[in-house]
Structures are given as structure tokens and as C-alpha cells.
Amino acid sequence: MTRKRVTVAFLREKEELAQMTEDVRAGLLGKPKDLSPWPKYLYDEKGSELFEEITALPEYYQTRTELLILEEKAPEIVARTHCRELVELGSGSASKTRTLLDAMIANRESSVPGDGQVRYVPLDVSESALRSSARRLLEEYSSSLEISGFVGDFDLSLESLLARSRGAEKPGRLIIFLGGTIGNFKPERRQKFLQRLRGGLGERDYLLIGVDLVKDARILEAAYDDKTGITARFNKNLLNVLNRELGGEFDPDLFAHQAHYDAGAARIEMWLDSKVRQKVAVAALGLEVSFEAGEGMRTEISYKFTLESVADAFEKAGLRLLELYTDEENLFGLALGTTR
Numbered sequence: 001m002t003r004k005r006v007t008v009a010f011l012r013e014k015e016e017l018a019q020m021t022e023d024v025r026a027g028l029l030g031k032p033k034d035l036s037p038w039p040k041y042l043y044d045e046k047g048s049e050l051f052e053e054i055t056a057l058p059e060y061y062q063t064r065t066e067l068l069i070l071e072e073k074a075p076e077i078v079a080r081t082h083c084r085e086l087v088e089l090g091s092g093s094a095s096k097t098r099t100l101l102d103a104m105i106a107n108r109e110s111s112v113p114g115d116g117q118v119r120y121v122p123l124d125v126s127e128s129a130l131r132s133s134a135r136r137l138l139e140e141y142s143s144s145l146e147i148s149g150f151v152g153d154f155d156l157s158l159e160s161l162l163a164r165s166r167g168a169e170k171p172g173r174l175i176i177f178l179g180g181t182i183g184n185f186k187p188e189r190r191q192k193f194l195q196r197l198r199g200g201l202g203e204r205d206y207l208l209i210g211v212d213l214v215k216d217a218r219i220l221e222a223a224y225d226d227k228t229g230i231t232a233r234f235n236k237n238l239l240n241v242l243n244r245e246l247g248g249e250f251d252p253d254l255f256a257h258q259a260h261y262d263a264g265a266a267r268i269e270m271w272l273d274s275k276v277r278q279k280v281a282v283a284a285l286g287l288e289v290s291f292e293a294g295e296g297m298r299t300e301i302s303y304k305f306t307l308e309s310v311a312d313a314f315e316k317a318g319l320r321l322l323e324l325y326t327d328e329e330n331l332f333g334l335a336l337g338t339t340r
Contacts, residue, residue, distance in 0.1 A: 098140075
């Protein structure tokens with residue numbers, strides 16, 4: 001029996017605070033003010049807690065729908081890819097990952113009885129989240145699982161992760177990027193990200209990406225502006241992050257959350273609109289940022305996809321879309337691709 005184990009390594013290419021300072025300066029000096037290229041700053045400890053609450057809301061269909069697809073399709077995906085190594089970008093609590101791990105372990109044990117160990121390689125910005133989820137998974141899967149976690153930013157550390165994640169036996173890998181996070185990237189950045197993924201894939205590797213699908217604007221806007229106001233609190237928490245990390249003097253009560261769907265661009269936009277004319281000092285930037293009454297600061301974008309737009313994005317990156325798995329209502333999809 002193989003001994004169960006977990007290792008955690010660090011992948012950081014820039015000092016985090018220096019990178020944040022650079023990003024926020026560019027965003028606050030933009031016209032319009034725009035922090036949406038860096039959605040990671042929404043997810044401090046409090047932001048992550050609020051997002052977990054959001055995923056349980058009746059309006060927020062994405063998480064439960066993606067999980068339903070995985071529960072139904074994971075055995076088929078694993079049988080099709082024959083992968084023994086699962087690499088996850090932005091693993092978080094790994095709550096949906098178990099569907100794929102179950103299928104990989106079952107597939108491995110049926111093909112090589114007595115040798116059912118698979119390798120899980122999660123990447124997350126939070127070391128505590130990595131270790132916590134790893135402990136739970138090892139308790140659950142006993143000797144069937146080996147975990148090699150990496151702490152880092154999937155945008156900055158992608159090449160390092162893909163170069164270091166492959167095990168000694170070099171099995172095929174399934175790289176997963178769930179939750180519709182790819183929608184937070186503007187088209188040019190999305191293509192570069194997919195091309196970088198393509199560059200790190202071996203001939204036996206596969207890619208599985210969660211994509212939110214185009215649908216009625218009322219469903220989309222409700223998912224980003226729930227009746228209980230949790231999404232508004234999540235959005236405004238970004239101001240608390242800027243205050244804490246960069247010495248900002250934002251008053252969240254002087255900003256209003258709003259979300260709307262831009263059908264022409266096929267994307268949801270979240271904004272924080274200033275309720276009054278004001279100036280906000282941000283010490284670390286050496287700036288005093290002016291807001292007119294009603295002026296907005298974009299905080300997040302989320303693009304929505306069709307089968308055609310997913311296939312086109314994959315093709316432009318040198319990838320081949322094998323399948324777009326969807327639910328019965330076509331709310332959400334899982335795009336499976338390869339280099340071949």
C-alpha cells in the first residue's frame with residue numbers, strides 16, 4: 001500500500017504587495033476607473049467567506065449547476081482522457097473536485113487492481129486553504145491519493161506550475177479551471193492565457209474549463225445582484241481590501257453596488273458607484289482619487305459563452321474542443337479540450 005502524503009511549495013514571481021500597488025494604480029487612473037482585470041483582489045479572507053455564501057444563493061446557479069454536470073459526466077471525462085493526475089487552477093475548497101478524483105481512483109483501480117493512487121496538484125493563493133482542503137481529502141481518500149499543492153497566482157505562476165506538476169511516471173494530466181473564472185478575462189487576455197496553457201500541455205494532457213453560458217439577462221443580473229445583498233457586500237469588501245493593504249480611505253457606505261448585462265459584449269459588469277462627489281486618499285499610491293457623484297468604478301466582468309465562441313477561443317489558442325458538456329437548461333458548460 002502506498003503511503004499517503006501531501007507537499008506544499010510556493011510559486012511567486014513578484015512581491016504580492018508591489019504587484020497590487022501597480023495594478024490598483026493603473027485601475028484608479030483609468031477612464032473609467034477599472035479594477036476588473038484583477039478580480040483576485042476581491043477574494044481576501046472576508047471576500048472568500050462572502051463568496052461561499054453567494055454560491056448557496058438561489059439566484060446563483062453557477063456553482064450547483066457545474067457540480068451537477070461534474071457528478072453526471074466525471075466518469076465519462078476520466079474514461080475519455082485516461083488521466084491519473086489532476087491539476088487544478090484556483091482550487092479553493094476543492095468541493096467540486098471530488099467528483100473527478102472519485103472517477104480517477106475508480107478508473108485506476110479497475111485497470112490496475114491494488115494500485116489506485118492518483119496525484120492531485122492544486123494551486124491557490126492561500127496556503128491555509130490549500131492545507132485545509134488537502135487534510136480533508138487525505139482523510140477521505142486514505143492511500144489512494146497523493147497531493148502536491150502549490151501556493152501562487154494562476155495568472156503569474158502558470159508556466160512554473162505546469163512544468164513542476166508532472167509526476168515522475170509522467171502520466172496524462174487533466175488540468176481543470178472551474179467556476180467560470182475564465183469569463184473574468186477580457187478577450188485578449190483570455191487568448192494569451194489559453195495559449196500559455198497550450199504551451200504547457202503534453203501530448204497526453206487534457207484541459208477542462210468551466211464556462212458560463214449566454215442566457216436571459218434577468219437570470220444573469222439576478223445572479224450578480226441578489227435580493228439579500230450578499231453580492232453587494234462582497235463587492236464593497238474590495239474597498240476594505242484597498243484600505244487595509246494600500247492605506248486607502250474609502251468609505252463603503254458612500255458607494256452603491258450595481259450589476260448589469262451588456263448583451264453586445266456578452267458580459268456581466270459589476271460596478272461601485274460613488275453616491276457623492278468625493279476625493280479618496282490612497283497612501284501607498286501617493287494619490288487622491290476624485291469621484292463625481294454617480295461616477296462608477298468597474299470591479300468585475302464576467303463573459304458568457306456559446307458553443308461557437310468556446311470553440312473559436314480554443315482554436316485561436318491552438319487547442320481542439322472535444323466536447324462542451326452542459327446541463328439540461330444550458331445554463332453552464334464544461335469545455336474539454338486537447339492539443340491534438
